[in-house]
Amino acid sequence: MAIIDLTERTFAEILSSHAIVLVDFWAGWCGPCRMFAPTYAAAAEKHPDIAFGKVDTEVEQQLSAAAEISSIPTLMAFRDGILVFSQPGALPAAALEEVITTVRALDMDDVRARLAEQEEKIFR
Helix, strand or coil: CCCEECCCCCHHHHHHHCCEEEEEEECCCCHHHHHHHHHHHHHHHHCCCCEEEEEECCCCHHHHHHCCCCCCCEEEEEECCEEEEEEECCCCHHHHHHHHHHHHHCCHHHHHHHHHHHHHHHCC
16 A cells, blocks of 8 residues: 555544554654655555555644644554554664554454543543
8 A cells, every 4th residue: 555645634534444554744854754764665565454644744734733743753553543652763664563563463442441441530
């Protein structure tokens, strides 16, 4: 699957239409972002069942602010529309593969139960 350029308008649609979505928040002037790009593209080729998206933080400033991006590159992983991983910094290929493997292996019933517990504690 090709890497999808995500915008504020398309972000929610992509999250809702794919089981697993990885998102790379980047900027053209960012050296580590440019270094991570080939690793990310290779992973997208290797895992066609996963949606790989990119958000240009210079163009999509509101989306980047909503995602609370403070450092780039930042990689986020969503499963069933739920944020399950977020980390700034360019990952080496092996670390990116580990993230993908971990996200695939998540017990989403357990994830949802933990989120419900957290929300219950917050809103008591």
